[in-house]
Amino acid sequence: MTDFNEVHESDIEKLGQLRDYFATHRSLPSYSYMQQLLHIKSKETISKLVARLKLMGFLESAPDKKLSPGKRFFERSLSNNTVQAGAFTASYNEGSDYMTIDEHLVRKPSITELIPVAGDSMKDLGILDRDTVIVEKRPYANLGDIVVAIIDDKFTIKTLGKEKSLFVLIPANKDFEIIRPKEPFIIYGVVTGQFRSY
Amino acid sequence: MTDFNEVHESDIEKLGQLRDYFATHRSLPSYSYMQQLLHIKSKETISKLVARLKLMGFLESAPDKKLSPGKRFFERSLSNNTVQAGAFTASYNEGSDYMTIDEHLVRKPSITELIPVAGDSMKDLGILDRDTVIVEKRPYANLGDIVVAIIDDKFTIKTLGKEKSLFVLIPANKDFEIIRPKEPFIIYGVVTGQFRSY
DNA sequence: GCAATAATCAAACAAACGTTTGTTTTTGAG
DNA sequence: CTCAAAAACAAACGTTTGTTTGATTATTGC
Numbered sequence: 001m002t003d004f005n006e007v008h009e010s011d012i013e014k015l016g017q018l019r020d021y022f023a024t025h026r027s028l029p030s031y032s033y034m035q036q037l038l039h040i041k042s043k044e045t046i047s048k049l050v051a052r053l054k055l056m057g058f059l060e061s062a063p064d065k066k067l068s069p070g071k072r073f074f075e076r077s078l079s080n081n082t083v084q085a086g087a088f089t090a091s092y093n094e095g096s097d098y099m100t101i102d103e104h105l106v107r108k109p110s111i112t113e114l115i116p117v118a119g120d121s122m123k124d125l126g127i128l129d130r131d132t133v134i135v136e137k138r139p140y141a142n143l144g145d146i147v148v149a150i151i152d153d154k155f156t157i158k159t160l161g162k163e164k165s166l167f168v169l170i171p172a173n174k175d176f177e178i179i180r181p182k183e184p185f186i187i188y189g190v191v192t193g194q195f196r197s198y
Numbered sequence: 199m200t201d202f203n204e205v206h207e208s209d210i211e212k213l214g215q216l217r218d219y220f221a222t223h224r225s226l227p228s229y230s231y232m233q234q235l236l237h238i239k240s241k242e243t244i245s246k247l248v249a250r251l252k253l254m255g256f257l258e259s260a261p262d263k264k265l266s267p268g269k270r271f272f273e274r275s276l277s278n279n280t281v282q283a284g285a286f287t288a289s290y291n292e293g294s295d296y297m298t299i300d301e302h303l304v305r306k307p308s309i310t311e312l313i314p315v316a317g318d319s320m321k322d323l324g325i326l327d328r329d330t331v332i333v334e335k336r337p338y339a340n341l342g343d344i345v346v347a348i349i350d351d352k353f354t355i356k357t358l359g360k361e362k363s364l365f366v367l368i369p370a371n372k373d374f375e376i377i378r379p380k381e382p383f384i385i386y387g388v389v390t391g392q393f394r395s396y
Numbered sequence: 397g398c399a400a401t402a403a404t405c406a407a408a409c410a411a412a413c414g415t416t417t418g419t420t421t422t423t424g425a426g
Numbered sequence: 427c428t429c430a431a432a433a434a435c436a437a438a439c440g441t442t443t444g445t446t447t448g449a450t451t452a453t454t455g456c
Contacts, residue, residue, distance in 0.1 A: 008433095016308030023307050027226070027266035031414060042435045043414065050414095065442095068225035074300050078330075079313045099312070101300040105395055114299075126324040126394065134299075146396065195393035196324065197303055198344065206403095229444060240405040245444065263412095398456090405450070413442065420435070426428085 014038050014049060015058055019073065028059075028067050074100045105193040111137045113189065115148060115155065122146070122157055124172035127194055133157065134193035139186065146191040151181060157191065212236050212247060213256055217271065221296050226257075226265050272297045303391040309335045311387065313346060313353065320344070320355055322370035325392055331355065332391035337384065344389040349379060355389065 017037055021029055029037055031046045040046055050067065053059040060070040075098040106112045117131045125146070127133065133148070141147045147160045149169055158169035158179065169179040215235055219227055227235055229244045238244055248265065251257045258268040304310050315329045323344070325331065331346070339345045345358045347367055356367035356377065367377040 019307035022224075023301065023305055025260040025266050026224075026271075026301075027260045027264050029260070030262045030264060030412080032412080033262035040434080042433095044416080044436090045434055047415070048433085062223040062225045062227070064228045064231035066225050066228060068223050073224075074298065076300070076304065076307070076310065076312050079311050101303060101312075101393065102298045105299055105393060123324065126321065126326040126329070128324040131324070191396060193393065193395045195299060195303060195391065197391045198389060228442080230442080238404080240403095241444070242406090242446080243404055245446095246403085248444095399454100400456100401452100401454075403450105403452070405448105407447085407449100409444105409446070411443080411445095414439105415441095416439070417437085418435105419437100420433105422433070423431085425430090 008049075008052065011049060011052055011056075015053060015073075018053075018059075022069060022073070028069065071100075072098075074102070076101060101195075105134050105195065107192065108136055111189075112192075113137055115157075117157060121171040121173050121176045122159075124174075125159070127157065127172070127191075128196065131194055131196045133191045134195070135189040136192050137189040139188075141187050141190045148188040148191060150186040150188050151179065155188065160187075206247075206250065209247060209250055209254075213251060213271075216251075216257075217296050220267060220271070226267065299393075303332050303393070305390065306334055309387075310390075311335055315355060319369040319371050319374045322372075323357070325355065325370070325389075326394065329392055329394045331389045332393070333387040334390050335387040337386075339385055339388045346386040346389065348384040348386050349377065353386065358385075 018028060018034075021027075021037065031043045031050075034046050035041065035043065038046070038049075040049075050059060054061075054070070057070045057072040059073065060068055062068040078097040078099055080097070113135050114132050115135050117127055117129060117133055120129050123129075127146075133146075135148050141160050143160055143162055145160050146157065147169075149156050149158065149160075151169070156169065156179070158171055161168045161170045161178070163180070166180065167185075169181070169185075171178070216226060216232075219225075219235065229241045229248075232244050233239065233241065236244070236247075238247075248257060252259075252268065255268045255270040257271065258266055260266040311333050312330050313333050315325055315331055316327060318327050321327075325344075331344075333346050339358050341358055341360055343358050344355065345367075347354050347356065347358075349367070354367060354377070356369055359366045359368045359376070361376075361378070364378065365383075367379070367383075369376070
């Protein structure tokens with residue numbers, strides 16, 4: 001009854017394999033498949049492992065009672081960068097913080113959109129061709145914000161600036177000119193983040 | 199026997215509900231739960247629906263034979279992107295509604311670590327001071343890969359290159375010099391992604 | 397409107413699921 | 427080393443799964 005469910009050292013390592021499996025197949029393995037995967041010979045052992053991971057918030061149950069990833073399932077370890085040579089810490093709780101990339105990058109999911117970048121006009125600010133920017137859709141921005149504006153029915157990513165009383169769009173690439181729209185233009189949203197995959 | 203499996207008009211609509219379910223729970227519902235979800239009274243009907251969606255590449259089977267999302271599951275319909283009148287976007291967008299940024303950036307969770315970047319030595323490749331890089335921890339890399347190496351007990355992010363028979367570390371900033379280590383150095387991991395939050 | 401075809405339903409089914417139970421092995425304190 | 431507690435194992439269990447089968451209802455062409 002009163003199962004203490006103390007955390008086992010190796011649980012996190014096992015969790016790692018479940019994360020790998022999920023990253024590959026977008027699905028969690030059945031208990032019998034976990035036996036092969038984790039080299040555990042009894043389903044009861046799996047059952048207890050899963051119970052512990054559920055308690056810790058790494059796993060949970062979907063409405064149909066199937067096993068599904070919990071919130072913490074997508075946590076990533078964040079190195080504190082002062083770690084040095086000999087320190088090959090694969091351990092979970094030492095010297096690192098944990099965060100989920102999504103929560104870190106997306107603060108207002110309901111108004112957030114991902115937009116692929118085409119072109120090099122912002123390369124000096126580290127926004128390259130084929131990157132993806134995270135955009136909060138809203139029609140206003142502050143000076144200095146990187147915005148997605150609609151100019152001539154096209155999306156454009158530039159820094160919002162002001163010359164005298166006129167708003168301008170400033171590229172971050174010396175080969176491009178500052179855009180000085182004659183008419184008021186529409187701000188589609190504000191860039192709040194950026195990512196890239198190699 | 200010879201089941202033609204012609205595509206039904208409504209299949210895509212049903213698929214939509216499965217996508218919503220998956221987006222919420224990171225798991226696909228069982229056939230019986232799909233019955234409730236899709237208002238279908240027979241499991242056989244579900245079975246055929248799933249078969250068609252599998253043929254179309256929206257669903258597939260994981261190694262344990264469980265149902266899992268296929269490649270096309272995360273495609274985003276074109277109509278979503280053409281919302282803006284006339285707005286021209288490169289509309290190839292890997293279903294950002296259903297796939298998280300995390301899943302896009304992290305392929306091998308168990309060996310992946312996030313490392314904050316300090317310094318400008320890679321700025322020409324769009325990796326700036328205070329960015330975060332996604333690193334697959336492993337001691338080998340290919341020429342041209344961006345690697346995290348350990349030099350003088352410090353982490354360094356550079357492109358792996360070769361001069362004659364010696365491996366070198368190439369910065370992406372003209373103010374920095376190519377590092378030509380006298381002794382073999384350790385590769386801590388390979389950079390597989392990068393992100394930044396404003 | 398009627399027949400042929402396809403789709404859905406409903407029930408029965410074996411196979412696989414995860415839980416439960418009792419036993420064996422491992423661990424760790426005295 | 428001995429013994430008690432914890433963990434892992436192995437087998438049996440009732441459920442639930444997805445498939446199969448045959449009956450019923452909707453479509454469609456003539």
